Amino acid sequence: MxxxxxxxxxxxxxxxxxxxxxxxxxxxxxxxxxxxxxxxxxxxxxxxxxxxxxxxxxxxxxxxxxxxxxxxxxxxxPPSLAQIEEARSYLQKTLHWKHIKSLSLYDYARIGVRSAEVAGFFFIGEVIGRRSLIGYNV
CATH class of the missing domain: 1.20.5 (Single alpha-helices involved in coiled-coils or other helix-helix interfaces)
Structure with missing residues (x-):
């Protein structure tokens, strides 16, 4: 059994x-x-x-x-509607959308690499300024 x-x-x-x-x-x-x-x-x-x-x-x-x-x-x-419209029109004038649309993939890659380089230098400067890798000494 x-x-x-x-x-x-x-x-x-x-x-x-x-x-x-x-x-x-x-x-x-x-x-x-x-x-x-x-x-x-x-x-x-x-x-x-x-x-x-x-x-x-x-x-x-x-x-x-x-x-x-x-x-x-x-x-x-708070901003008035006229101020908001003025800011929107100014932004449209300063951004050249035709130029941005005509960029090639190589140009976008170059802009991305330059942006990463600038951000890297910023973060390295922050570490040097703090004299510490993590956080500030409070």
């Missing part, structure tokens, strides 16, 4: 229903344990967010008041 071994319990084939019940019970227990861990993690996250709520709201209020002061003192206002 063939028998099955599961967690140190010897079950024969005639006891197959008990074997599946033991297996189902152990799986259910594992799932319940994992879901309990997830629930605890979510509760911890919720308490951390609740603890940070007051400082976040305070800092948002400070930033809002600061923006109001700057807006008043600098006499700022």
């Amino acid at each position: 063939a028998s099955l071994f599961f967690k140190g319990v010897r079950l024969s084939r005639t006891q197959g229903t008990r074997f599946s019940q033991v297996r189902f019970a152990s799986t259910t227990a594992a799932v319940a344990e994992k879901s309990g861990q997830v629930t605890k993690g979510v509760q911890n996250l919720a308490t951390k967010i609740a603890a940070l709520r007051k400082p976040i709201l305070y800092n948002a209020a400070v930033v809002r008041e600061l923006v109001k002061e700057v807006w008043k003192r600098e006499d700022l206002s």
Whole structure:
């Protein structure tokens, strides 16, 4: 008679229903344990967010008041439709779309290589200026 071994319990084939019940019970227990861990993690996250709520709201209020002061003192206002139209027409005049459309693939590749070169020199200069490869010394 063939028998099955599961967690140190010897079950024969005639006891197959008990074997599946033991297996189902152990799986259910594992799932319940994992879901309990997830629930605890979510509760911890919720308490951390609740603890940070007051400082976040305070800092948002400070930033809002600061923006109001700057807006008043600098006499700022959103651009009018005439100003937006003027900027759009100026941009169209300065960009020569015919010239851009007539460039060859070689010209685009050359522009890309030059751009990468300029960006590389910029980043190398940043590293030299910081005297560190990562971040600023604060």
